[in-house]
Amino acid sequence: QKKEWAKLVNEKSLSSDGQEVELAANIGTPKDVKGVLANGGEGVGLYRTEFLYMGRTELPTEEEQFKAYKEVLESMEGKPVVVRTLDIGGDKELPYLNLPKEMNPFLGFRAIRLCLEEQDIFRTQLRALLRASTYGNLKIMFLMIATLAEFREAKAILEEEKAALVKNGTEVNENIELGIMVEIPSTAVLADIFAKEVDFFSIGTNDLIQYTMAADRMNEQVSYLYQPYNPAILRLIDNVIQAAHKNGKWAGMCGEMAGDPIAIPILLGLGLDEFSMSATSILPARTQLRGISKEEAASYREEILSMGTAEEVVEFVKEKFMK
Numbered sequence: 001q002k003k004e005w006a007k008l009v010n011e012k013s014l015s016s017d018g019q020e021v022e023l024a025a026n027i028g029t030p031k032d033v034k035g036v037l038a039n040g041g042e043g044v045g046l047y048r049t050e051f052l053y054m055g056r057t058e059l060p061t062e063e064e065q066f067k068a069y070k071e072v073l074e075s076m077e078g079k080p081v082v083v084r085t086l087d088i089g090g091d092k093e094l095p096y097l098n099l100p101k102e103m104n105p106f107l108g109f110r111a112i113r114l115c116l117e118e119q120d121i122f123r124t125q126l127r128a129l130l131r132a133s134t135y136g137n138l139k140i141m142f143l144m145i146a147t148l149a150e151f152r153e154a155k156a157i158l159e160e161e162k163a164a165l166v167k168n169g170t171e172v173n174e175n176i177e178l179g180i181m182v183e184i185p186s187t188a189v190l191a192d193i194f195a196k197e198v199d200f201f202s203i204g205t206n207d208l209i210q211y212t213m214a215a216d217r218m219n220e221q222v223s224y225l226y227q228p229y230n231p232a233i234l235r236l237i238d239n240v241i242q243a244a245h246k247n248g249k250w251a252g253m254c255g256e257m258a259g260d261p262i263a264i265p266i267l268l269g270l271g272l273d274e275f276s277m278s279a280t281s282i283l284p285a286r287t288q289l290r291g292i293s294k295e296e297a298a299s300y301r302e303e304i305l306s307m308g309t310a311e312e313v314v315e316f317v318k319e320k321f322m323k
């Protein structure tokens with residue numbers, strides 16, 4: 001089977017009826033890029049930058065970050081690289097920030113909420129990204145966006161930093177795509193409004209599922225509620241993809257679900273443009289896609305979205321696509 005997969009390393013990601021999607025990889029450090037290319041990744045759909053901040057005693061400098069971002073962009077050789085801004089808080093702690101203990105860390109002061117408050121940290125990261133932007137195909141993504149106001153504020157800060165760099169004579173790419181992760185139900189519901197202002201969406205199902213089902217993604221006791229195929233989740237995903245396409249934008253997914261063989265036929269049918277997964281899932285996914293007609297998958301959209309349970313969805317997918 002591995003041999004069969006390997007043949008597809010340099011091939012496009014096509015459905016059986018010739019519809020193309022992008023299969024990208026999630027990475028945590030510049031070292032991961034080698035594995036992305038070796039597995040035929042067409043881009044990086046999620047660069048989790050928080051690893052730059054973890055396992056140390058102080059914040060990384062702008063220069064350290066610049067080097068890491070530049071390295072990833074250069075080694076991806078012009079392929080798209082979506083860099084997500086800092087995700088600290090929730091399950092990811094940084095002892096040196098001395099953040100207060102919270103009752104509900106996943107509902108608390110994390111990610112963009114922290115970035116907008118601790119602006120020095122955020123601005124340093126954005127400067128490093130902007131300076132690196134001329135070394136490849138950078139896209140920037142804000143995360144844990146719950147309101148339009150947060151997106152606008154974060155974007156304004158990015159624009160300020162860009163203007164300051166340009167004024168200083170630093171070269172920056174003027175056309176960096178700016179997107180958001182959709183991890184919070186409010187944003188998935190209002191996707192049509194967001195789609196007018198963002199360049200792209202990347203659906204973060206790991207968090208979107210926990211927030212929609214109110215089931216902590218780390219808690220074994222409620223893991224039965226953590227249901228990727230629950231039609232409520234699928235309707236939110238559908239809403240995001242439709243909103244993107246109606247506004248000429250693209251929609252990707254960087255949660256675990258994007259590489260899941262049960263989810264792939266559904267997501268293809270809903271029109272997802274970019275699937276970002278662990279590098280080792282890319283070739284199996286490319287192989288699977290070759291056996292699925294996108295037109296057929298799309299024809300089941302209404303039927304799947306009107307189901308009542310995750311079990312029904314799974315049974316349906318197995319019946320239609322896995323026989």
Ligand code: PEP
Nearest residue numbers: 183204205206207254255
């Ligand atoms: C997600 O929430 O789906 C995601 C990709 O981010 P993380 O797993 O880093 O929270």
Ligand code: MG
Nearest residue numbers: 183204206207
């Ligand atoms: Mg997340």
